[in-house]
Amino acid sequence: MxxxxxxxxxxxxxxxxxxxxxxxxxxxxxxxxxxxxxxxxxxxxxxxxxxxxxxxxxxxxGPTTLRNYTIVHQLPPGFESPWVVGYGEFDGQMVILAPIVGATRDELHEGVALGLCVGVTKVEDDGEELHSYQFTPLKA
Ligand SMILES: [Zn+2]
Structure with missing residues (x-):
């Protein structure tokens, strides 16, 4: 190459x-x-x-049910720290990993319902934004 x-x-x-x-x-x-x-x-x-x-x-x-999550502080370039990522369970059939956005620490616990959204996951050096599906708390 x-x-x-x-x-x-x-x-x-x-x-x-x-x-x-x-x-x-x-x-x-x-x-x-x-x-x-x-x-x-x-x-x-x-x-x-x-x-x-x-x-x-x-x-x-969605919605999905949060199984567990982690907060990442050491990230590659382009990711905004802290980065929250978690496993959501869908109808007891599958578990999907995705970033969690818009959640306070109080909203992050096993069993909480999360919705699906799409947002910027990473920004490249040239400013290009990479979008991905994300989880976000369902607001009443
Ligand atoms: Zn098969």
Whole structure:
């Protein structure tokens, strides 16, 4: 790889696909295995449980239930510290890791309901913003 190519290549994190539906809600796009029912996010074309290629798209919506989280203070360039990230459980079927935004320490505890949103996760050196799905507390 040439020096020029190396400097212009960005390594992006592997994150799942999402879209905004007609109601403005964030929908995560995963897969369900047609043979064994295993669900996955990000999507898998081959089931990690049984090896079947019979997978189809599923649409995953919030709310999710916070299982646990951590607050990261030492981050790579482009991330704003502190960075809160946690595992959300969806209908007892899958657990997805995502940044948590807009939460106070009092709102962060196991079992709390979180909604899905999309926001800036990282800012590149040139100012480009990388967006990703995120969790945020549901406000009454
Ligand atoms: Zn399977």
């Amino acid at each position: 040439s020096e020029k190519a190396a400097s212009s290549t960005r390594i992006r994190p592997r994150i799942g696909r999402w879209e905004i539906d007609d109601q403005g809600e964030v929908v995560l796009l995963g897969t369900r295995c047609g043979e064994c029912g295993e669900v996955a996010f990000p999507e898998h074309q081959i089931c990690v449980n049984c090896g079947s290629e019979s997978t189809s798209e599923i649409r995953i919506k």
